[in-house]
Amino acid sequence: MTRPRACVATGVAAGLATHLGWPVALVRAAFVVTSLAWGAGLLLYLWLWVLTPWEEGEARPTRRAPVAWLLVAASAVLLVIGWTTPGGVVESGGNGLGWWFGALVAGVGLAVAAGAWATLVDRPDPERGPRQEFAVRVVVTALLAITALVLVLGPIASWYPVPTFAAALTVVLGILLVYVPTLIAKWRELTDERTKRIREEQRSEIAAHLHDSVLQTLALIQNRAGATSEVARIARAQERELRDWLFAGDAPADSDLGTDLRDFAADLEIDYPVTVDVVAVGEQRERASGELAAAAREAMLNAARHAGGEISVYVESTPDAVEVFVRDRGPGFALAEVPSDRLGVRQSIIGRMRRAGGSATVAPGAGGVGTEVRLRFPVDRQATERSGAEASHG
Numbered sequence: 001m002t003r004p005r006a007c008v009a010t011g012v013a014a015g016l017a018t019h020l021g022w023p024v025a026l027v028r029a030a031f032v033v034t035s036l037a038w039g040a041g042l043l044l045y046l047w048l049w050v051l052t053p054w055e056e057g058e059a060r061p062t063r064r065a066p067v068a069w070l071l072v073a074a075s076a077v078l079l080v081i082g083w084t085t086p087g088g089v090v091e092s093g094g095n096g097l098g099w100w101f102g103a104l105v106a107g108v109g110l111a112v113a114a115g116a117w118a119t120l121v122d123r124p125d126p127e128r129g130p131r132q133e134f135a136v137r138v139v140v141t142a143l144l145a146i147t148a149l150v151l152v153l154g155p156i157a158s159w160y161p162v163p164t165f166a167a168a169l170t171v172v173l174g175i176l177l178v179y180v181p182t183l184i185a186k187w188r189e190l191t192d193e194r195t196k197r198i199r200e201e202q203r204s205e206i207a208a209h210l211h212d213s214v215l216q217t218l219a220l221i222q223n224r225a226g227a228t229s230e231v232a233r234i235a236r237a238q239e240r241e242l243r244d245w246l247f248a249g250d251a252p253a254d255s256d257l258g259t260d261l262r263d264f265a266a267d268l269e270i271d272y273p274v275t276v277d278v279v280a281v282g283e284q285r286e287r288a289s290g291e292l293a294a295a296a297r298e299a300m301l302n303a304a305r306h307a308g309g310e311i312s313v314y315v316e317s318t319p320d321a322v323e324v325f326v327r328d329r330g331p332g333f334a335l336a337e338v339p340s341d342r343l344g345v346r347q348s349i350i351g352r353m354r355r356a357g358g359s360a361t362v363a364p365g366a367g368g369v370g371t372e373v374r375l376r377f378p379v380d381r382q383a384t385e386r387s388g389a390e391a392s393h394g
Contacts (some may be wrong), residue, residue: 002054003055005059005061008063014148071111075109076143082107104171108173109174110172115140119185193272218242256284259284261280268311274308274310278315281314290377291352292350296324298349299324303326305370307370313326322379324374324375327366327372331370332373345362357377361377
């Protein structure tokens with residue numbers, strides 16, 4: 001049995017209804033009816049709420065019902081009754097004193113529950129958050145403060161000082177309890193931050209130790225074995241995997257062009273006897289899913305297949321365009337001499353860039369050594385300005 005992440009309040013009734021195959025309305029009615037039997041239904045509801053997990057998923061739970069404000073409203077009703085009935089209690093000679101005191105205690109309890117719900121439940125909810133928590137806390141504090149003043153300055157204080165003092169003390173204690181969940185939340189945040197800092201320190205120590213030992217050994221193996229040897233390929237692949245494991249948290253969740261080409265370069269070094277160095281400068285606006293990235297990967301793959309050795313990839317982002325240069329040190333080739341039935345360069349690189357609105361050229365490398373593939377993709381200025389404005393407002 002699990003609770004749905006999108007629910008009315010807690011998801012208990014919906015989860016139980018799904019588990020039993022009953023209508024949700026019937027389950028909710030059963031909870032209400034059994035709660036009349038000395039609170040049995042309420043206790044069962046709370047027990048299931050505490051012990052039943054959320055259904056699998058990454059999304060934060062969301063709730064449609066404004067539970068905190070409903071608790072505030074119920075508390076306000078009971079507290080207003082406590083404001084308006086002391087005169088009647090005095091005139092009746094103390095009759096109803098217990099009922100009046102019980103209503104005040106219940107109102108204070110609901111106010112505390114509203115503050116706890118707003119802090120512990122609604123604060124992580126993306127549809128509510130800290131603003132609602134602050135608003136609920138302010139309203140609840142105002143209600144309890146007014147109640148305390150009414151008790152102290154009202155007529156019942158002179159006639160029944162002991163019950164009035166107890167009621168006022170309960171209200172003041174309620175004000176303090178309203179802020180206890182906030183302190184608990186702050187303590188949790190500090191504890192999580194401290195735990196994260198300790199983990200980062202341990203991770204840094206491990207990274208430093210491995211950098212001084214394993215990574216330097218792998219780099220030495222690559223230098224001694226030669227860039228194209230099998231031993232150097234394995235050492236370079238292990239070095240990249242180890243660096244990715246050590247610094248995985250530093251990579252952005254949404255891959256950009258530079259990150260994608262580095263990952264692709266690591267795969268090429270495992271499959272081919274090559275060494276690929278990727279350098280990216282400027283703000284990486286182009287994503288890994290674009291046509292420019294696909295053309296760049298194809299150019300890198302061709303260089304690994306036909307040239308081997310050392311391959312250099314340079315990514316430059318300017319306000320007007322994004323350019324990618326793929327250079328190898330192979331024997332080189334002339335595009336005109338490539339048979340017409342081989343469409344890798346013509347269609348997968350040049351044709352793809354032309355269809356996407358960019359350009360691609362294939363030319364001999366510096367000094368006539370190797371081949372250089374240059375890809376250029378113009379930047380949409382309006383989209384860039386729009387995204388920049390959204391980022392600044394966000």
